[in-house]
Amino acid sequence: MKDKRFYSFLHKQIPIIVALSLFPGLGYIFLGWIHGIQTAAIIWYGLIFCTSLWGYRIYRAFRFEEMSEKEQSNWYLELSWFYYIFFLLWTVIFLLYVTEDAYKLHYIAIFTQIGASTVASALLISDKRLFIPIIAILMGPLIIYFYNIGEWYGYILSIFATIFMWVLYYAANSSFNLLQHTSHQANHDLLTGLYNRHFFIDYLQQRINSLKEENHYSYLLLIDLDHFKTVNDSLGHDVGDQLLREISLRLTQNIPQDSIVARLGGDEFIVIGPKFNNQARCQDAALALSEHLLATLKQSYIINLHHLYISCSIGISLMDSRSTNANQFIKEADIAMYEVKATGRDAVFQFNEEMSLRVESHLMIERLLHFALKKMEIELHFQPQFDQDKKIIGAETLVRWNNSKLGQVSPADFIPIAEQTGLIIELGEYILESAFETFRNWCDRGIELEQFSINISMRQFMHSNFTDDIKRLIHSYLKTDQVKKVIFEVTETIVAEDINKVVAIMHELHDLGIRFSMDDFGTGYSSLSYLKQLPIDEIKIDRAFVSELYQGQDESEQAMIMTILNMAKTFRLSTVAEGVETEEQFQILSNQQCKIFQGFLFAKALPKVAFEALYFDNRK
Ligand code: C2E
Ligand code: MG
Numbered sequence: 001m002k003d004k005r006f007y008s009f010l011h012k013q014i015p016i017i018v019a020l021s022l023f024p025g026l027g028y029i030f031l032g033w034i035h036g037i038q039t040a041a042i043i044w045y046g047l048i049f050c051t052s053l054w055g056y057r058i059y060r061a062f063r064f065e066e067m068s069e070k071e072q073s074n075w076y077l078e079l080s081w082f083y084y085i086f087f088l089l090w091t092v093i094f095l096l097y098v099t100e101d102a103y104k105l106h107y108i109a110i111f112t113q114i115g116a117s118t119v120a121s122a123l124l125i126s127d128k129r130l131f132i133p134i135i136a137i138l139m140g141p142l143i144i145y146f147y148n149i150g151e152w153y154g155y156i157l158s159i160f161a162t163i164f165m166w167v168l169y170y171a172a173n174s175s176f177n178l179l180q181h182t183s184h185q186a187n188h189d190l191l192t193g194l195y196n197r198h199f200f201i202d203y204l205q206q207r208i209n210s211l212k213e214e215n216h217y218s219y220l221l222l223i224d225l226d227h228f229k230t231v232n233d234s235l236g237h238d239v240g241d242q243l244l245r246e247i248s249l250r251l252t253q254n255i256p257q258d259s260i261v262a263r264l265g266g267d268e269f270i271v272i273g274p275k276f277n278n279q280a281r282c283q284d285a286a287l288a289l290s291e292h293l294l295a296t297l298k299q300s301y302i303i304n305l306h307h308l309y310i311s312c313s314i315g316i317s318l319m320d321s322r323s324t325n326a327n328q329f330i331k332e333a334d335i336a337m338y339e340v341k342a343t344g345r346d347a348v349f350q351f352n353e354e355m356s357l358r359v360e361s362h363l364m365i366e367r368l369l370h371f372a373l374k375k376m377e378i379e380l381h382f383q384p385q386f387d388q389d390k391k392i393i394g395a396e397t398l399v400r401w402n403n404s405k406l407g408q409v410s411p412a413d414f415i416p417i418a419e420q421t422g423l424i425i426e427l428g429e430y431i432l433e434s435a436f437e438t439f440r441n442w443c444d445r446g447i448e449l450e451q452f453s454i455n456i457s458m459r460q461f462m463h464s465n466f467t468d469d470i471k472r473l474i475h476s477y478l479k480t481d482q483v484k485k486v487i488f489e490v491t492e493t494i495v496a497e498d499i500n501k502v503v504a505i506m507h508e509l510h511d512l513g514i515r516f517s518m519d520d521f522g523t524g525y526s527s528l529s530y531l532k533q534l535p536i537d538e539i540k541i542d543r544a545f546v547s548e549l550y551q552g553q554d555e556s557e558q559a560m561i562m563t564i565l566n567m568a569k570t571f572r573l574s575t576v577a578e579g580v581e582t583e584e585q586f587q588i589l590s591n592q593q594c595k596i597f598q599g600f601l602f603a604k605a606l607p608k609v610a611f612e613a614l615y616f617d618n619r620k
């Protein structure tokens with residue numbers, strides 16, 4: 001395939017070849033002048049000069065980034081004609097001068113012709129379609145000329161010229177092959193043999209330029225393997241490499257004609273589809289191909305006697321004339337692919353505006369969150385927890401972010417971002433300190449709670465300073481009997497971490513008096529064995545199970561809640577029902593021996609002062 005290097009190479013040769021012709025050409029005029037054939041020499045030089053101007057125009061017209069595929073091939077065609085004609089003119093002057101005997105002009109003509117052939121074959125090595133005909137155009141007449149002398153030395157010179165022509169061809173061809181080889185290496189991925197990122201970007205730009213010019217449509221499929229790292233980590237890089245090769249083979253065999261597949265790096269591949277003149281057809285084809293690839297790649301692989309299965313996530317971006325920016329389309333496919341990853345992998349999504357807004361909002365949150373603490377936009381709210389008699393016995397600390405631009409941002413939206421960016425460490429520290437301070441203040445003011453919960457994010461929990469910070473905070477704010485009321489809420493994702501480390505940290509804090517609660521219980525993947533290993537004191541039944549409860553349900557429909565409550569009893573864990581919204585749910589849970597309740601039925605999370613007012617009102 002003709003790539004950017006190929007075209008750039010040819011482009012750069014034009015001025016060199018033109019310059020190398022214009023100066024020796026002047027010599028011919030001079031000689032022609034002395035020998036009375038100046039008219040022919042001047043006409044010839046005029047032709048060379050005009051053709052050179054044409055070459056200069058071709059040189060100036062070259063703008064690889066902005067040219068469509070069609071424009072590029074038209075440019076190449078014009079350039080080929082320019083070279084054929086240009087070198088044909090050199091053969092014309094040779095034929096004119098070779099018959100002139102005076103001042104041994106024919107010798108000059110012969111050597112010029114040999115020189116021209118050498119220069120042409122040396123400079124045009126990047127393209128066989130140029131150097132083969134041009135060597136023939138230049139050397140052919142010379143061989144015939146020697147032969148036509150009719151003397152023995154003429155035949156010998158003719159044989160020498162033929163050998164020389166062959167040598168020129170052989171040298172140019174060898175260089176051509178070498179060039180092809182390096183160009184192949186520069187454009188292809190070493191491991192899989194697919195096109196690499198470098199080639200892909202250039203090709204995509206060309207394709208986009210064509211789409212704009214022809215008002216056509218095409219698509220990009222960004223394919224990322226799911227959990228490829230696990231294969232590498234568990235079976236070794238050899239198996240991983242082999243798997244990538246097999247996958248590349250399947251991709252190459254399953255993409256339609258006139259499309260290309262490239263490896264962007266790691267376990268990421270990208271397909272540029274063919275061109276369509278109808279948007280709906282393009283979209284259907286993109287979806288059909290994605291589904292087909294999803295199924296094909298999922299079929300098992302046998303590598304070194306291992307049976308492997310791997311799925312992938314595919315993001316589609318439809319390309320049309322709305323943009324000429326290759327990065328824009330890659331970004332869209334990337335966003336769609338990440339959306340697949342976020343929703344459980346092994347699927348196909350097509351990019352849409354809604355996704356882009358989500359990403360923008362994500363970035364905006366990320367940016368503004370950096371200043372949230374400094375600007376004092378972070379505040380703690382407290383949601384009361386009630387016992388069976390609807391008496392307030394506890395509180396859960398819930399963080400609130402009130403931003404001047406974004407308004408109230410839900411912690412469900414910004415906590416995950418704070419976790420990704422690492423900002424959770426600073427934020428978590430602030431939350432802990434404010435929470436401890438409030439709790440101490442309440443204790444001093446006679447607000448007697450049995451428990452006081454704080455949500456702890458995993459990244460914060462695993463941070464090296466975590467236990468030291470807690471010790472410091474306890475020392476600064478709480479008495480021993482108060483520490484025993486503090487509960488840290490962790491989620492089931494904790495079991496995905498280094499379990500030994502988790503257990504050690506939990507025990508260290510447990511020894512200080514802090515209790516642990518398993519938040520959103522039942523939604524994750526914690527198993528009973530983990531529950532036994534971890535020093536958990538409480539589980540919070542997730543809102544999703546509570547919201548399904550209503551009177552008159554048969555037992556099987558309440559099976560999940562019953563199971564959780566029974567299990568808690570067996571392990572002697574206290575239970576909090578989250579998200580209790582109706583009296584009915586409260587009654588059912590109460591009857592099932594659930595002891596603590598939290599939800600909108602009683603109260604939302606309240607600012608500190610409002611919580612205090614509610615508490616005193618409740619205790620009257
Ligand atoms: P979570 O810990 O499970 O908190 C309970 C969430 O349920 C809170 O949402 C609360 O307002 C909401 N909720 C309580 N009762 C009801 C109800 O009856 N109905 C409904 N529909 N919702 C109810 P919020 O405050 O938006 O917090 C969402 C999540 O953000 C929390 O879930 C927690 O995972 C996280 N989060 C909140 N504050 C913090 C924090 O300070 N640190 C960390 N690491 N995470 C926090
Ligand atoms: Mg919680």
Ligand code: MG
Nearest residue numbers: 519520540578
């Ligand atoms: Mg929860």
